[in-house]
Amino acid sequence: MSVTDAKSPPEAFDTKSAKRALDLACETLQIEADAILALKNRLSGNSRDSFLQAVALLLQCHGRVVVSGIGKSGHIARKIAATLASTGTPALFVHAAEALHGDLGMITQNDVLIAISNSGEAAEFIAIIPIIRRMGAKLVAITGNDASRLAQLSDIHLDARVDKEACPLNLAPTASTTVTLALGDALAVALLDARGFREEDFARSHPGGALGRRLLTHVRDVMRSGDAVPAVTAGISLPTALLEITKKGMAMTAVVDDAHKVIGVFTDGDLRRLIETVQDFSKLTMADVMHHNPRTIGPDQLAVEAVEVMEQFRINQLLVADADGTLVGALHIHDLTRAKVI
Incomplete structure:
Protein backbone atom coordinates (compact mmCIF):
# COMPACT_ATOMS: atom_id res chain seq x y z
CA MET A 1 0.00 0.00 0.00
CA SER A 2 1.39 3.38 -0.98
CA VAL A 3 1.69 6.35 1.32
CA THR A 4 -1.19 8.05 -0.49
CA ASP A 5 -3.40 4.99 0.15
CA ALA A 6 -2.78 5.13 3.89
CA LYS A 7 -5.71 6.35 5.94
CA SER A 8 -5.15 9.95 7.03
CA PRO A 9 -5.87 10.87 10.64
CA PRO A 10 -9.03 12.92 11.15
CA GLU A 11 -8.56 16.67 11.29
CA ALA A 12 -10.47 16.71 14.58
CA PHE A 13 -11.67 14.02 16.97
CA ASP A 14 -15.37 13.37 17.11
CA THR A 15 -16.83 12.77 20.57
CA LYS A 16 -16.45 9.00 20.38
CA SER A 17 -12.83 9.15 19.16
CA ALA A 18 -11.89 11.73 21.79
CA LYS A 19 -13.32 9.56 24.55
CA ARG A 20 -11.43 6.51 23.33
CA ALA A 21 -8.17 8.45 23.13
CA LEU A 22 -8.55 9.66 26.71
CA ASP A 23 -9.61 6.21 27.93
CA LEU A 24 -6.54 4.65 26.33
CA ALA A 25 -4.28 7.32 27.81
CA CYS A 26 -5.66 6.74 31.31
CA GLU A 27 -5.48 2.97 30.87
CA THR A 28 -1.85 3.27 29.76
CA LEU A 29 -0.95 5.26 32.85
CA GLN A 30 -2.81 2.84 35.10
CA ILE A 31 -1.10 -0.22 33.58
CA GLU A 32 2.30 1.39 34.00
CA ALA A 33 1.50 2.55 37.54
CA ASP A 34 0.35 -0.97 38.46
CA ALA A 35 3.55 -2.40 36.97
CA ILE A 36 5.72 -0.09 39.08
CA LEU A 37 3.68 -0.90 42.19
CA ALA A 38 4.19 -4.61 41.49
CA LEU A 39 7.94 -3.95 41.20
CA LYS A 40 7.85 -2.13 44.55
CA ASN A 41 6.12 -5.10 46.16
CA ARG A 42 8.71 -7.50 44.73
CA LEU A 43 11.55 -5.37 46.10
CA SER A 44 9.92 -5.60 49.51
CA GLY A 45 9.55 -9.36 49.10
CA ASN A 46 11.14 -11.97 46.86
CA SER A 47 13.48 -9.55 45.01
CA ARG A 48 14.80 -7.91 48.18
CA ASP A 49 18.02 -9.91 48.46
CA SER A 50 18.96 -9.67 44.78
CA PHE A 51 18.45 -5.88 44.80
CA LEU A 52 20.62 -5.46 47.91
CA GLN A 53 23.27 -7.74 46.40
CA ALA A 54 23.28 -5.59 43.25
CA VAL A 55 23.70 -2.41 45.27
CA ALA A 56 26.58 -3.98 47.23
CA LEU A 57 28.25 -5.20 44.03
CA LEU A 58 28.01 -1.78 42.41
CA LEU A 59 29.35 -0.08 45.54
CA GLN A 60 32.36 -2.40 45.54
CA CYS A 61 33.06 -1.86 41.83
CA HIS A 62 36.64 -0.61 41.35
CA GLY A 63 36.07 0.20 37.69
CA ARG A 64 32.98 1.58 36.04
CA VAL A 65 29.40 0.47 35.75
CA VAL A 66 28.74 -0.33 32.09
CA VAL A 67 25.04 -0.29 31.19
CA SER A 68 24.06 -1.99 27.96
CA GLY A 69 20.96 -2.78 25.94
CA ILE A 70 19.61 -2.89 22.42
CA GLY A 71 16.48 -1.41 20.86
CA LYS A 72 14.16 0.24 23.39
CA SER A 73 16.17 -1.36 26.18
CA GLY A 74 19.19 0.46 24.77
CA HIS A 75 17.47 3.81 25.20
CA ILE A 76 16.61 2.94 28.80
CA ALA A 77 20.17 1.72 29.43
CA ARG A 78 21.59 5.00 28.18
CA LYS A 79 19.40 6.98 30.58
CA ILE A 80 20.27 4.74 33.53
CA ALA A 81 23.98 5.17 32.79
CA ALA A 82 23.53 8.94 32.70
CA THR A 83 21.64 8.94 36.00
CA LEU A 84 24.28 6.80 37.70
CA ALA A 85 27.10 9.01 36.41
CA SER A 86 25.43 12.20 37.62
CA THR A 87 24.78 10.81 41.10
CA GLY A 88 28.24 9.60 42.05
CA THR A 89 28.61 6.21 40.33
CA PRO A 90 31.07 6.27 37.41
CA ALA A 91 29.09 4.78 34.54
CA LEU A 92 28.91 4.64 30.76
CA PHE A 93 26.62 3.23 28.10
CA VAL A 94 27.72 0.59 25.59
CA HIS A 95 25.36 -0.51 22.83
CA ALA A 96 25.05 -4.29 22.88
CA ALA A 97 25.36 -4.61 19.10
CA GLU A 98 28.39 -2.28 18.92
CA ALA A 99 30.03 -4.35 21.66
CA LEU A 100 30.26 -7.18 19.15
CA HIS A 101 32.21 -4.94 16.79
CA GLY A 102 34.89 -3.39 18.96
CA ASP A 103 33.15 -1.55 21.79
CA LEU A 104 33.66 -4.56 24.04
CA GLY A 105 37.13 -3.11 24.52
CA MET A 106 35.53 -0.45 26.74
CA ILE A 107 34.83 -3.08 29.39
CA THR A 108 37.57 -4.20 31.79
CA GLN A 109 37.84 -6.88 34.45
CA ASN A 110 37.19 -4.27 37.15
CA ASP A 111 33.84 -3.21 35.69
CA VAL A 112 30.30 -4.34 36.37
CA LEU A 113 28.07 -4.83 33.33
CA ILE A 114 24.35 -4.17 33.72
CA ALA A 115 22.70 -5.97 30.80
CA ILE A 116 19.11 -5.00 30.03
CA SER A 117 16.86 -7.24 27.94
CA ASN A 118 13.16 -7.77 28.54
CA SER A 119 13.21 -11.24 27.01
CA GLY A 120 16.61 -12.10 28.41
CA GLU A 121 17.39 -13.80 25.12
CA ALA A 122 18.97 -10.97 23.09
CA ALA A 123 21.46 -12.69 20.79
CA GLU A 124 24.00 -9.88 21.19
CA PHE A 125 24.23 -10.46 24.93
CA ILE A 126 24.37 -14.24 24.61
CA ALA A 127 27.36 -13.77 22.30
CA ILE A 128 29.35 -11.44 24.54
CA ILE A 129 28.59 -12.93 27.99
CA PRO A 130 31.24 -15.69 27.69
CA ILE A 131 33.85 -13.03 26.90
CA ILE A 132 32.72 -10.91 29.85
CA ARG A 133 32.98 -13.98 32.05
CA ARG A 134 36.50 -14.82 30.88
CA MET A 135 37.80 -11.31 31.53
CA GLY A 136 36.45 -11.40 35.09
CA ALA A 137 33.89 -8.59 34.95
CA LYS A 138 30.70 -9.05 36.97
CA LEU A 139 27.26 -9.18 35.39
CA VAL A 140 23.93 -7.84 36.63
CA ALA A 141 21.02 -8.75 34.36
CA ILE A 142 17.71 -6.87 34.29
CA THR A 143 15.13 -8.96 32.45
CA GLY A 144 11.46 -9.79 32.49
CA ASN A 145 12.18 -13.54 32.45
CA ASP A 146 14.08 -15.16 35.30
CA ALA A 147 14.30 -18.42 33.32
CA SER A 148 16.07 -16.74 30.36
CA ARG A 149 19.66 -17.50 29.42
CA LEU A 150 20.80 -13.99 30.36
CA ALA A 151 19.24 -14.29 33.80
CA GLN A 152 20.83 -17.70 34.31
CA LEU A 153 24.28 -16.53 33.21
CA SER A 154 24.32 -13.43 35.42
CA ASP A 155 25.88 -12.98 38.85
CA ILE A 156 22.75 -11.17 39.97
CA HIS A 157 19.36 -11.06 38.28
CA LEU A 158 16.89 -8.24 38.85
CA ASP A 159 13.30 -9.10 38.00
CA ALA A 160 11.62 -6.42 35.84
CA ARG A 161 8.71 -8.49 34.56
CA VAL A 162 5.32 -6.98 33.83
CA ASP A 163 1.97 -8.69 33.45
CA LYS A 164 1.28 -6.87 30.19
CA GLU A 165 2.39 -3.95 28.11
CA ALA A 166 0.32 -0.79 27.98
CA CYS A 167 0.23 -1.13 24.21
CA PRO A 168 -3.26 -2.39 23.20
CA LEU A 169 -1.54 -4.99 21.03
CA ASN A 170 0.69 -6.02 23.95
CA LEU A 171 3.65 -5.62 21.60
CA ALA A 172 5.34 -2.20 21.93
CA PRO A 173 7.64 -1.96 24.98
CA THR A 174 5.77 0.42 27.29
CA ALA A 175 5.14 -0.89 30.80
CA SER A 176 8.33 -3.00 30.61
CA THR A 177 10.54 -0.03 29.72
CA THR A 178 8.86 2.10 32.40
CA VAL A 179 9.52 -0.53 35.06
CA THR A 180 13.13 -0.96 33.94
CA LEU A 181 13.72 2.77 34.04
CA ALA A 182 12.20 2.96 37.52
CA LEU A 183 14.37 0.07 38.68
CA GLY A 184 17.45 1.88 37.36
CA ASP A 185 16.42 5.01 39.27
CA ALA A 186 15.96 2.92 42.42
CA LEU A 187 19.50 1.56 42.05
CA ALA A 188 20.92 5.05 41.47
CA VAL A 189 19.17 6.54 44.51
CA ALA A 190 20.20 3.64 46.76
CA LEU A 191 23.83 4.04 45.60
CA LEU A 192 23.66 7.83 45.97
CA ASP A 193 22.63 7.49 49.60
CA ALA A 194 25.11 4.71 50.38
CA ARG A 195 27.97 6.81 49.00
CA GLY A 196 26.96 9.83 51.08
CA PHE A 197 26.49 11.80 47.88
CA ARG A 198 25.57 15.38 48.76
CA GLU A 199 24.11 18.44 47.06
CA GLU A 200 27.64 19.81 46.61
CA ASP A 201 28.72 16.61 44.84
CA PHE A 202 25.75 16.87 42.50
CA ALA A 203 26.71 20.47 41.72
CA ARG A 204 30.27 19.41 40.80
CA SER A 205 28.91 17.04 38.17
CA HIS A 206 26.49 19.72 36.91
CA PRO A 207 28.68 22.86 36.80
CA GLY A 208 26.68 24.33 33.92
CA GLY A 209 23.34 24.15 35.70
CA ALA A 210 21.71 26.57 38.10
CA LEU A 211 22.59 24.43 41.11
CA GLY A 212 26.21 24.23 40.02
CA ARG A 213 26.45 27.99 39.72
CA ARG A 214 24.89 28.46 43.14
CA LEU A 215 27.12 25.96 44.91
CA LEU A 216 30.39 26.33 43.03
CA THR A 217 30.61 30.08 42.45
CA HIS A 218 32.53 31.95 45.13
Missing part, protein backbone atom coordinates in the same frame (compact mmCIF):
# COMPACT_ATOMS: atom_id res chain seq x y z
CA VAL A 219 32.58 35.66 45.86
CA ARG A 220 36.14 35.93 44.49
CA ASP A 221 34.88 34.58 41.13
CA VAL A 222 32.47 37.46 40.53
CA MET A 223 33.65 40.38 42.68
CA ARG A 224 35.25 43.52 41.29
CA SER A 225 38.84 43.99 42.40
CA GLY A 226 41.85 46.28 42.06
CA ASP A 227 41.20 49.67 40.50
CA ALA A 228 37.57 48.72 39.78
CA VAL A 229 36.75 48.97 43.50
CA PRO A 230 35.75 52.48 44.67
CA ALA A 231 37.68 53.37 47.81
CA VAL A 232 38.57 56.61 49.64
CA THR A 233 39.98 57.53 53.03
CA ALA A 234 37.99 59.11 55.85
CA GLY A 235 39.64 62.51 55.40
CA ILE A 236 38.61 62.86 51.76
CA SER A 237 36.02 65.56 51.07
CA LEU A 238 32.53 64.50 50.08
CA PRO A 239 32.76 66.14 46.60
CA THR A 240 35.99 64.20 45.89
CA ALA A 241 34.35 60.98 47.08
CA LEU A 242 31.42 61.61 44.75
CA LEU A 243 33.86 61.74 41.84
CA GLU A 244 35.18 58.30 42.90
CA ILE A 245 31.64 56.93 43.10
CA THR A 246 30.82 58.28 39.63
CA LYS A 247 34.07 57.00 38.12
CA LYS A 248 33.76 53.42 39.42
CA GLY A 249 30.03 53.07 38.69
CA MET A 250 29.02 51.04 41.73
CA ALA A 251 26.77 53.69 43.32
CA MET A 252 28.89 53.60 46.46
CA THR A 253 32.42 53.83 47.78
CA ALA A 254 34.27 52.01 50.52
CA VAL A 255 36.03 54.08 53.17
CA VAL A 256 39.36 52.65 54.31
CA ASP A 257 42.14 53.57 56.71
CA ASP A 258 45.83 53.92 55.86
CA ALA A 259 46.25 50.12 56.02
CA HIS A 260 43.39 49.72 53.53
CA LYS A 261 41.12 48.17 56.15
CA VAL A 262 37.39 48.80 55.80
CA ILE A 263 36.05 51.37 58.25
CA GLY A 264 32.97 52.65 56.45
CA VAL A 265 30.82 52.91 53.34
CA PHE A 266 28.90 55.70 51.58
CA THR A 267 26.21 55.01 48.96
CA ASP A 268 23.99 56.89 46.53
CA GLY A 269 21.14 56.31 48.94
CA ASP A 270 23.10 58.06 51.69
CA LEU A 271 23.67 60.99 49.34
CA ARG A 272 19.96 61.35 48.55
CA ARG A 273 19.10 61.36 52.22
CA LEU A 274 21.88 63.88 52.91
CA ILE A 275 20.54 66.28 50.28
CA GLU A 276 17.31 66.57 52.25
CA THR A 277 19.09 67.97 55.33
CA VAL A 278 22.39 69.55 54.22
CA GLN A 279 22.81 72.58 51.95
CA ASP A 280 26.61 72.93 51.77
CA PHE A 281 28.64 69.77 51.03
CA SER A 282 31.97 71.51 50.47
CA LYS A 283 33.23 71.20 54.04
CA LEU A 284 32.02 67.65 54.72
CA THR A 285 34.45 64.73 54.76
CA MET A 286 33.74 61.03 54.54
CA ALA A 287 34.29 60.77 58.28
CA ASP A 288 31.23 62.99 58.70
CA VAL A 289 28.83 61.08 56.48
CA MET A 290 29.97 57.45 56.14
CA HIS A 291 28.31 54.44 57.73
CA HIS A 292 30.76 52.94 60.22
CA ASN A 293 31.51 49.20 60.34
CA PRO A 294 29.61 48.25 57.17
CA ARG A 295 28.61 44.69 56.34
CA THR A 296 31.25 42.74 54.47
CA ILE A 297 31.70 39.24 53.08
CA GLY A 298 34.81 37.10 52.62
CA PRO A 299 36.17 36.29 49.14
CA ASP A 300 36.05 32.54 49.82
CA GLN A 301 32.38 32.51 50.75
CA LEU A 302 29.80 31.34 48.25
CA ALA A 303 28.34 34.01 46.00
CA VAL A 304 24.88 32.82 47.00
CA GLU A 305 25.70 33.85 50.57
CA ALA A 306 26.31 37.38 49.31
CA VAL A 307 22.85 37.28 47.73
CA GLU A 308 21.35 36.25 51.07
CA VAL A 309 23.07 39.15 52.87
CA MET A 310 21.89 41.64 50.25
CA GLU A 311 18.32 40.36 50.41
CA GLN A 312 18.25 40.28 54.21
CA PHE A 313 19.47 43.86 54.61
CA ARG A 314 17.96 45.23 51.38
CA ILE A 315 21.23 46.48 49.97
CA ASN A 316 22.55 46.39 46.40
CA GLN A 317 26.29 46.56 47.14
CA LEU A 318 28.55 44.57 49.43
CA LEU A 319 32.21 45.11 50.30
CA VAL A 320 34.54 42.13 50.22
CA ALA A 321 37.17 41.97 52.96
CA ASP A 322 39.67 39.32 54.04
CA ALA A 323 39.96 37.89 57.53
CA ASP A 324 41.96 40.93 58.68
CA GLY A 325 39.32 43.36 57.43
CA THR A 326 41.39 44.51 54.46
CA LEU A 327 39.34 45.58 51.44
CA VAL A 328 39.92 43.13 48.56
CA GLY A 329 36.86 43.67 46.38
CA ALA A 330 33.25 44.74 46.03
CA LEU A 331 30.02 43.24 44.72
CA HIS A 332 27.02 44.83 43.10
CA ILE A 333 23.76 42.94 42.74
CA HIS A 334 24.20 43.22 38.96
CA ASP A 335 27.47 41.27 39.18
CA LEU A 336 25.59 38.35 40.73
CA THR A 337 22.84 38.59 38.15
CA ARG A 338 25.34 38.50 35.26
CA ALA A 339 27.00 35.45 36.82
CA LYS A 340 23.52 33.83 36.95
CA VAL A 341 23.86 33.21 40.67
CA ILE A 342 20.41 34.78 40.94
